[in-house]
Structure formats: C-alpha cells, structure tokens
Amino acid sequence: MMFGTMPQLTPDLIYGVTGIAVFAIGLVGALCAQDRLRRVLALKLCSVGAGFVLVVAAWRVPPAAPDPVPHALVITGIVVMVSATAVALALIRRLQTLETEDDA
Amino acid sequence: MTDPILIFDLLLAAAVVALAVASLSVRDLFVAIVLFITFGLLSALAWVRLAAPDVALAEAAIGTGVTGALLLKTLHHLRYVTGTLNRPEAFSVTPAAPVPAPVLWANAAFCGLITLGLAVAFLGAPRSGPGFDALVAEALPQSGVEHPVTAVLLSFRAYDTLMEVVVLLAAVIGVWQIERGLSDAPAPVLGEVFQGFARLTLPAIVVVGTYLLWKGAEAPGGAFQGGAVLAAVGLLLLLSRLYVPQPSHRGVARWAFVLGTGVFAGVALLVAGGGRVAFEYPPEHAKTLILLIEGLVTISIAVTLAALFHGREPVALRTDGGRG
Numbered sequence: 001m002m003f004g005t006m007p008q009l010t011p012d013l014i015y016g017v018t019g020i021a022v023f024a025i026g027l028v029g030a031l032c033a034q035d036r037l038r039r040v041l042a043l044k045l046c047s048v049g050a051g052f053v054l055v056v057a058a059w060r061v062p063p064a065a066p067d068p069v070p071h072a073l074v075i076t077g078i079v080v081m082v083s084a085t086a087v088a089l090a091l092i093r094r095l096q097t098l099e100t101e102d103d104a
Numbered sequence: 105m106t107d108p109i110l111i112f113d114l115l116l117a118a119a120v121v122a123l124a125v126a127s128l129s130v131r132d133l134f135v136a137i138v139l140f141i142t143f144g145l146l147s148a149l150a151w152v153r154l155a156a157p158d159v160a161l162a163e164a165a166i167g168t169g170v171t172g173a174l175l176l177k178t179l180h181h182l183r184y185v186t187g188t189l190n191r192p193e194a195f196s197v198t199p200a201a202p203v204p205a206p207v208l209w210a211n212a213a214f215c216g217l218i219t220l221g222l223a224v225a226f227l228g229a230p231r232s233g234p235g236f237d238a239l240v241a242e243a244l245p246q247s248g249v250e251h252p253v254t255a256v257l258l259s260f261r262a263y264d265t266l267m268e269v270v271v272l273l274a275a276v277i278g279v280w281q282i283e284r285g286l287s288d289a290p291a292p293v294l295g296e297v298f299q300g301f302a303r304l305t306l307p308a309i310v311v312v313g314t315y316l317l318w319k320g321a322e323a324p325g326g327a328f329q330g331g332a333v334l335a336a337v338g339l340l341l342l343l344s345r346l347y348v349p350q351p352s353h354r355g356v357a358r359w360a361f362v363l364g365t366g367v368f369a370g371v372a373l374l375v376a377g378g379g380r381v382a383f384e385y386p387p388e389h390a391k392t393l394i395l396l397i398e399g400l401v402t403i404s405i406a407v408t409l410a411a412l413f414h415g416r417e418p419v420a421l422r423t424d425g426g427r428g
Contacts, residue, residue: 009110011110011113011153011154012231013231014110014113014114015113015117015150015154016226017117017223018120018121018150020219020223020226021124022121022124024215024216024218024219024222025121025124025125025128026128027215027219028128028211028212029128031211031215032203032211032212033128034203035133037133037182038128038133038136041127041128041136041175044140044167044171045124045140047167048144048147048167051147051151051159051163052150052151055159056154056231057231057235058154058156058235059154059155059156060155062155064237065237065241065252066154066155066156067235067236067237067240068236068237068253068255068256069235069240069256069261071156071158071159071253071256072253072261072264073264074159075159075257075328076257076264076265076268078159078163078167078328079162079166079271079272079328079405080268081167082166082167082171082174082409082412083271083272083274083275083412084275085174085175086174086275086276086279087275087278089174089177089178090279090282090283090415092178092182093178093181093185093286093415094282094283096181096182096185097185097286100185100186
C-alpha cells in the first residue's frame with residue numbers, strides 16, 4: 001500500500017503529513033535557531049505537530065464520532081505547553097536582564 | 105473527481121506548513137510572533153475539520169492567544185532592556201554568533217532521519233483503528249455529563265487533569281521566583297481606541313467564557329477553554345491599566361491559584377470511601393460535583409494565566425532596580 005498504489009487522499013492523511021512536517025520544522029528550528037525566543041517558538045511548533053498526529057489518530061470516517069481520549073490528551077498537552085512556555089520566557093527575560101546589567 | 109472540501113484541506117495544510125517555515129525564517133521577531141499566531145489559528149481550523157472542536161478551542165484560546173500574548177510581552181521586555189525598543193531595524197535581540205556549517209548540516213541530517221522515521225511509522229500504521237471510542241461510549245451514561253471529552257477529562261482520566269492543574273500552579277510559582285526583584289519594562293502606552301475597545305469587549309468576553317464553561321457538560325467547551333477566555337479579561341484589564349496589581353493583592357491571588365487544585369483534590373478524596381476509590385463520583389451527584397470542580401478550576405486557570413502574563417510578582421516599587 002505504502003510503496004505500491006497511491007493511498008487514497010483523506011483528511012487524516014493530509015493533516016497527518018502536515019503534523020509530521022510541522023514537527024520536523026520545529027525540530028530544525030529548535031536545534032538551529034540562534035535567539036532564545038525563536039527556539040521557544042520552534043518547540044511550540046513541535047508540540048502543535050504532535051497535536052496534529054494525535055488528533056488525526058482520533059479521527060474516524062465521518063458518520064462515526066471521533067475518539068475522545070486523544071482529544072483530552074491534546075488539551076492536557078496544550079495547557080502543559082503554555083505552562084512550560086511561560087517559565088521558559090521568564091528565564092529568558094531574567095537572563096537578558098542579567099546580561100545587559102553585566103555589560104553596563 | 106475529488107471532493108471540493110479536500111482541495112480546501114490541501115490548501116489549509118499547505119498554508120499551515122508555509123506559516124510554520126515563515127515564522128522561523130523571518131528576521132523580525134515581531135513578525136515571527138504574528139505569523140506564529142496566524143499559524144496557530146489555522147491549525148485550530150484544521151482541527152475543526154478533523155472533528156475536534158474542543159481541541160481547536162483550546163488551541164485557539166490557550167495555545168495561540170495566551171502563548172502569543174506571552175511571547176509579545178517577552179519581546180517587548182527584551183527590546184526594552186537592550187534599548188532597541190524604538191529601533192525597528194534591530195530585528196534580533198540576541199547577537200547572532202555564526203554557527204559552524206558542519207554543525208548545521210549534522211543537525212539537519214539528524215532532523216531528517218527522525219522525520220523519515222516518523223513518516224514511515226505514520227504511513228505504515230493502521231488508521232481509523234479501534235481506539236477507546238467503544239469503551240467511552242459504554243461508560244458515558246455513568247459519568248454524569250453528556251459530552252465525551254468532558255467525561256474523559258473530569259471523570260475517566262481525571263487524574264491527568266488534576267496533574268495538569270498542578271503543572272499550571274507550579275509554573276506560576278516558578279515565574280514568581282524567577283522574576284523576583286527583576287525590574288519591569290514599563291507597559292506600552294495604549295491609545296484611547298484601545299480603552300474603548302476594552303470597555304466594549306470586556307462584558308462580551310465574560311459572557312463567552314462563562315458560556316463555554318457552562319456548555320462544556322454537553323457540547324464542546326469546558327474549564328480550560330472558558331478559563332483561557334476569562335484570562336483574556338485579565339489581560340485586557342492589565343493592558344488598559346483598569347487594574348494595577350498591588351502587593352496587598354498577593355494573598356488573594358495565591359488563594360485563587362490553589363483554589364482549583366485544592367477543590368479538585370479535595371472532592372476526589374472525599375468521594376473515596378464506602379467501597380469507592382478516589383475520583384469515583386457517586387452517580388446521583390456526579391454532574392453537580394463535575395460542574396463544581398470545573399467552575400472553580402476555571403477561576404484558577406483564568407487567574408493563573410493572567411498572572412503568567414503579568415509575570416513579576418507585584419511588589420512595592422523599588423527605585424534601585426537591583427537584583428533583590
């Protein structure tokens with residue numbers, strides 16, 4: 001199926017590939033970006049990519065309702081990610097202030 | 105030949121990927137953050153297409169709205185302390201030290217390998233496979249609420265959600281500790297248009313947030329989405345300076361931070377006993393207990409997110425700007 005015939009185009013295939021692409025972009029950014037703010041942004045992109053793959057895993061062909069458990073996991077992940085982002089940004093603000101004071 | 109909605113899906117997917125690339129490659133950090141916010145909103149739209157409205161609401165309100173506000177506030181602070189606030193040509197705050205090309209290539213190869221592995225795993229995995237759908241549908245009548253995602257969050261997997269509220273609490277403690285004694289960048293002066301906007305939208309946001317919370321029992325919505333929308337009220341109040349945090353408000357704020365965690369853990373332990381385990385709500389009171397927990401958790405989430413945006417613990421103004 002994978003290497004033979006072209007798989008049929010469905011929303012879960014489209015958005016699953018999107019999620020993996022977004023995760024890859026975030027990974028490259030987190031490793032290669034030079035300023036700290038952009039690195040946090042890149043990690044946030046990774047988390048959205050992972051969310052895409054989980055939401056795709058929960059999707060069912062329309063008449064059927066999607067699986068609620070991965071949805072709950074992604075909501076939990078979003079809240080944990082905003083907490084981690086807030087702490088990372090506070091560290092960035094502190095570091096930049098200390099560095100500027102040292103230079104002065 | 106193909107469903108026209110599939111063309112929309114393809115365009116949306118292309119836009120999401122393009123915005124992700126653009127937000128990491130554009131030089132101006134402000135533009136990068138704005139592109140990221142657009143990226144988050146389009147991702148939320150994609151999740152609506154995948155029949156996940158709860159996740160889309162959470163991503164739009166928390167993952168994009170609150171995160172975007174946090175990023176913009178941090179950028180403002182960085183530009184203030186480095187003295188590049190009114191110089192738009194200063195695109196980057198951290199001086200760019202050149203990264204050796206071999207390191208870049210090694211990183212790119214490493215990322216390529218990981219992505220290839222993920223893609224092979226995803227394309228090879230069975231899709232639309234059996235998950236927890238049947239189990240959740242079977243147990244839903246006993247949960248006391250009609251919306252499956254709310255049932256999973258607050259009943260079947262309530263332990264996860266309790267820990268999530270604890271993580272939020274730990275974050276606000278961490279931010280207050282990290283920023284202790286840090287001199288704050290003065291908030292940008294916002295014009296009269298913003299004041300009018302705040303006056304008009306504040307009541308509407310309060311109604312929308314409360315509605316999202318209330319509706320969560322039977323339809324998409326719930327504590328996290330409602331809490332994030334209510335946190336926007338806090339952000340507007342802080343930005344328009346209708347509310348200025350005072351040191352004497354810290355006690356109330358601390359109580360608001362722990363309210364959700366405390367009540368959630370308290371209810372979980374109190375229903376235990378008499379043959380029941382923690383989080384096993386008695387069926388006749390299940391809906392009341394879930395709504396009680398959700399209501400108080402919403403207040404905690406709203407106050408905590410607004411505090412995370414404000415950052416520094418409100419202390420008496422220090423004129424020396426020392427490190428404390």
